Amino acid sequence: MDLQRNFFIFLFFILSFFLWKEYKKETFIQPEVSKEKMHVSNFINYKDEISNSIRIKTDVLSLKVNMRGGDIVQANLNNYKKDLHSRESFQLLYTKPSFLYHAKSGLIGKDGIDNFSVNERPIYQSNKRTFELEKDKTELRVPIWFLSKKNILYKKTFVFKKGKYDVYMDYDILNLSKKRIEMQLLNELQQNANIPKTQQNKYKQNLMLHTFRGTAYSSIQNKFKKYKFEDIVSNKQLKLKTNSGWIAMVQQYFSTAWIPKEKDIIDYIYTFKSKKNLVNIAYISKKIYVNPNTHKKISSILWIGPEIQDQMRLVAPNLDLTVDYGWLWFISQPLFQLLRCLHFLVGNWGVSIVLITLIIKLLMYPLTRAQYKSMIRMKKVQPKIDIIKEKFSNDKKKLSQEIMRLYQKEKINPFGGCFPVLLQMPIFLALYYMLTSSIELRHAPFLLWILDLSSYDPYYILPILMGLSMFLIQKTSLNDISDPIQKKIMYLMPFIFIFFFLWFPSGLVLYYISSNLITIIQQKLIFNN
Structure with missing residues (x-):
């Protein structure tokens, strides 16, 4: 499963979530x-x-x-x-x-x-x-x-x-x-x-x-x-x-x-x-x-x-x-309790968010490893897939059958890469609800200019850092996209995410930056073994 599909899935959920929130928004009659x-x-x-x-x-x-x-x-x-x-x-x-x-x-x-x-x-x-x-x-x-x-x-x-x-x-x-x-x-x-x-x-x-x-x-x-x-x-x-x-x-x-x-x-x-x-x-x-x-x-x-x-x-x-905590209360509540425990130990809510991100990424490491191993195998069989596409270009049904047969032979799950992304979405949204609802995080400072983790970054530095970390993931991944249109879309993705994250709570952007940096480290470990 290549990285671009992960980005599209994530973007789809982000857009769907906030469009749903806009639809459900309370209106007050003047x-x-x-x-x-x-x-x-x-x-x-x-x-x-x-x-x-x-x-x-x-x-x-x-x-x-x-x-x-x-x-x-x-x-x-x-x-x-x-x-x-x-x-x-x-x-x-x-x-x-x-x-x-x-x-x-x-x-x-x-x-x-x-x-x-x-x-x-x-x-x-x-x-x-x-x-x-x-x-x-x-x-x-x-x-x-x-x-x-x-x-x-x-x-x-x-x-x-x-x-x-x-x-x-x-x-x-x-x-x-x-x-x-x-x-x-x-x-x-x-x-x-x-x-x-x-x-x-x-x-x-x-x-x-x-x-x-x-x-x-x-x-x-x-x-x-x-x-x-x-x-x-x-x-x-x-x-x-x-x-x-x-x-x-x-x-x-x-x-x-x-x-x-x-x-x-x-x-x-x-x-x-x-x-x-x-x-x-x-x-x-x-x-x-x-x-x-x-x-x-x-x-x-x-x-x-x-x-x-x-x-x-x-x-x-x-x-x-x-x-x-909305419809994800069953995730937000234990997540908040864990965050409180970490805050008790370190005394800083921002550092606690970084630590909780590390814990989540470590728990999900087996799935992440399976995802990237699947990407490696997909890259190896890509030439065979290209041959099959060329051979059965006029027979869609036969093309699908042959590609699935190849996946079975090579023990590749073409949808394996989606699961870690889908699993992260509820955690991401639960953290959003937690940051915008927990009084303990109101006006909670992190470092330097970040004085309120429940509010957006006043200088928009964190969203830009998040976009750079996303760009680094693209560069360090094994994606080999030949289609020029797909390449342009991939390069645009960090800018699209920067725009959407401009008004997100700083704590949520911090979580995503931490997650991206840990992902880069995990990529290096997995690809080098």
Whole structure:
């Protein structure tokens, strides 16, 4: 099997994969609303939500909680930068005139104090405007409360742990009235379907780097299921009866999720579109009853932060699946675990990628050796094939039969060279998913100018080196192509690959360069024996 066929197979898979990703790409419908109208009607309480809020700061989170409803309306992740060279921390939850992303919670039903449909919310009280986790403390508790006209005290307490992104939210309901009260807990995530252009990262709009942004949930029926913003905007709403699970909004590297702490408390999970292109996913609990002069405690967990798989796995079953490795998750997950082990040993993600490439190439060496040995035998029998082609040039059927008979006699598998290439494709694509989905590789430096392995090379040096390494493989292989058209195509292949790899993550290009260099060494060893 000659090298040109390998290149064509590889190129075919590359093109097919990214054309498929473009076809599957999420589209967000732009609302036909003027900016003035959107500002007034969509975010009429924008200033109130900022001014009437308390600030909370831990070692990893900086939040604002709107006292009207007790919702988290702003969240910054202190340990993650907005961009590679930015001094600003990454903001996950927003309250802006052009964009809104909130984590909401309330009590609805017969005696509930929240009416989301008409935006009637209780005004909570607090004894402080600013809360901060002290350096020598491991926990911060932030209580807010509301006393209703029916003489029912509602206390909402946010509990933060040092170094943790899972926030506990406890509702304490003290019924001081003379009647039994009834309500349901509603936990909701709300966001605009459209990202404002000012918040979009330009290179992520490239075909090569598209990732999923939308809602997700877990239920009894599904461990993990994504649900597109596009479907919610198009009124293809989800309503799922389940008594356990969680809801989430996910994007590249980060997510928010509401998880009930009590077992079997959920009644159903649903999605809906509210006014002005806001998409929502929520769960409602079963009915909660509180007898006179008694109290009831209801607890939920809000994950708000980076998609750190080990931590998420401990918070809720299947929550770590929000790290979306696509349809090759069964390769990406063990590949990532191996990469983590190597990083633990060497302390550099780029070096870890080089080492994992070496391990993969060593494991595949028997197949690679068989491939090149087949190429050597093919080269030796090529004169005989030329004779057969000349002899049976007018009889296609006889020509094929004679060539196959020759292959059998010489013990040559004409398709043997394809298998190593086909085997490498899932690994290549799994590494792509891993690099664009694992938070650990976001802004991870390698050497010199490569400061972010999850992003493309800003100077395009790695793609050029990759093309040169491909050209070296061509020169050191045993290909003897006589057809001038095929020769031109072969010489064009490195340039074609350079173009496609320009916007690939640097880590992926590094993998391919390492693979090519190891291939050159393996060629020398095999051809000289």
